[in-house]
Amino acid sequence: MPWTRDDMTARAARELKDGFYVNLGIGIPTLVANHIPPGVQVTLQSENGMLGMGPYPFEGEEDPDLVNAGKMTISELDSSSYFNSAESFAMIRGGHIDLSVLGAMQVAANGDLANWMVPGKMVKGMGGAMDLVAGVKRVIVVMEHCEKSGRSKLVRECSLPLTGKGVVDLLITDLGVFEINRGRGAVRLVELAPGVTLEEVRARTEAAFVTDLV
Amino acid sequence: MATKIQSDAASALAGLLFDGMTVMAGGFGLCGIPENLILAIRESGVKDLTVVSNNCGVDGFGLGLLLENGQIRKMISSYVGENELFERLYIEGRLEVEFTPQGTLAERIRAGGAGVPAFYTRTGVGTVVAEGKETREFDGETYLMERALKADLSIVKAWKGDAEGNLIYRKTARNFNPMMATAGRVCVAEVESLVPTGALDKDMIHTPGVYVHRILKGPAYEKRIERLTTRSRTEKASA
Numbered sequence: 001m002p003w004t005r006d007d008m009t010a011r012a013a014r015e016l017k018d019g020f021y022v023n024l025g026i027g028i029p030t031l032v033a034n035h036i037p038p039g040v041q042v043t044l045q046s047e048n049g050m051l052g053m054g055p056y057p058f059e060g061e062e063d064p065d066l067v068n069a070g071k072m073t074i075s076e077l078d079s080s081s082y083f084n085s086a087e088s089f090a091m092i093r094g095g096h097i098d099l100s101v102l103g104a105m106q107v108a109a110n111g112d113l114a115n116w117m118v119p120g121k122m123v124k125g126m127g128g129a130m131d132l133v134a135g136v137k138r139v140i141v142v143m144e145h146c147e148k149s150g151r152s153k154l155v156r157e158c159s160l161p162l163t164g165k166g167v168v169d170l171l172i173t174d175l176g177v178f179e180i181n182r183g184r185g186a187v188r189l190v191e192l193a194p195g196v197t198l199e200e201v202r203a204r205t206e207a208a209f210v211t212d213l214v
Numbered sequence: 215m216a217t218k219i220q221s222d223a224a225s226a227l228a229g230l231l232f233d234g235m236t237v238m239a240g241g242f243g244l245c246g247i248p249e250n251l252i253l254a255i256r257e258s259g260v261k262d263l264t265v266v267s268n269n270c271g272v273d274g275f276g277l278g279l280l281l282e283n284g285q286i287r288k289m290i291s292s293y294v295g296e297n298e299l300f301e302r303l304y305i306e307g308r309l310e311v312e313f314t315p316q317g318t319l320a321e322r323i324r325a326g327g328a329g330v331p332a333f334y335t336r337t338g339v340g341t342v343v344a345e346g347k348e349t350r351e352f353d354g355e356t357y358l359m360e361r362a363l364k365a366d367l368s369i370v371k372a373w374k375g376d377a378e379g380n381l382i383y384r385k386t387a388r389n390f391n392p393m394m395a396t397a398g399r400v401c402v403a404e405v406e407s408l409v410p411t412g413a414l415d416k417d418m419i420h421t422p423g424v425y426v427h428r429i430l431k432g433p434a435y436e437k438r439i440e441r442l443t444t445r446s447r448t449e450k451a452s453a
Contacts, residue, residue: 049242050385056443064387073443073444084389085320088320125291127293131337
């Protein structure tokens with residue numbers, strides 16, 4: 001059984017270390033917050049201007065002045081702080097954030113990431129993704145291994161406009177976990193989702209990869 | 215000294231609007247947007263605007279109102295995913311868009327207000343954002359030169375303000391507002407409460423009054439929530 005979105009984000013959460021400052025991208029990566037391992041304390045940064053993001057507010061306590069980067073209502077913690085957008089991205093660009101988990105449309109063997117536009121279709125904009133991949137110490141991508149059409153999203157070379165060049169450290173898909181190491185060296189498959197075979201991953205992956213798994 | 219306090223949004227904008235101008239508008243999504251000033255710009259009918267704002271509101275609210283009214287020629291934004299009309303106008307080539315990474319956008323505005331004409335950043339290197347821009351190596355890394363942004367007018371929203379134009383924002387409604395206040399040739403601020411001078415904690419002022427030329431108390435705030443997410447009281451707390 002390939003991993004579900006919940007499984008993938010739970011696997012991503014295992015990359016969190018105690019004391020980390022972490023930025024979670026909008027969409028699937030947000031779910032990582034539900035799987036923070038016991039004994040690990042992380043501080044979540046929201047790029048619209050908050051450190052110490054709390055859970056969704058209780059019904060009736062939502063505050064329109066308190067939202068996350070996905071424009072969802074959230075709550076604050078005793079440890080929280082607020083700041084402006086320039087300060088927020090100084091934090092990101094300046095290398096003060098330990099880890100970012102992002103979604104993707106394509107990841108290439110050389111560590112390139114594409115996740116902000118499909119030419120001729122919709123262009124939503126890159127938001128903070130280009131700044132995050134340029135500045136955060138470690139970048140993890142969580143995505144479905146293939147498009148709905150069955151086409152591999154782990155590719156030799158990105159065909160979509162890039163978000164960043166050589167920026168992905170680790171890729172988690174529904175089929176397994178790949179070390180990308182920002183394109184330094186070969187892509188390495190290091191884990192298979194339960195019940196997924198190496199042959200299946202080979203058949204469904206465009207990029208070349210090595211592995212010690214059998 | 216002439217008073218900065220204005221009775222309403224229309225009079226706060228009197229004499230400042232002209233076709234083809236550049237306007238910066240604070241806010242992230244619908245959070246912390248100058249609702250009343252946007253309405254007054256719509257009423258004015260000013261057109262061919264270049265609008266600098268992280269997003270473009272939603273259909274029927276915020277900057278989406280100016281889009282609907284055909285007043286915007288160009289947007290400088292980082293993300294516009296919540297607006298169907300925007301998508302249609304853009305695909306039909308009726309709206310020009312300069313996509314700018316969010317951090318680069320914030321820094322360009324900060325630089326504009328701080329008298330820094332350009333700066334270098336790693337953000338966007340090797341992407342379409344870098345096209346036509348100067349790059350330079352520092353310590354073995356490639357950086358991209360980004361130019362500062364300024365505007366003819368900036369409109370911002372704060373929580374509290376005083377007659378001096380000192381402003382305090384609330385929670386994540388701060389976002390782009392403080393930098394935009396510095397980067398407009400004229401800055402008009404609207405606030406939820408206009409307090410007597412001296413009532414604000416001087417150590418807690420986010421935008422010092424020098425940046426703010428006109429200020430008004432908004433008559434009402436809808437503060438629409440874009441994506442309401444809550445948990446029930448019985449549910450275990452999870453981040």
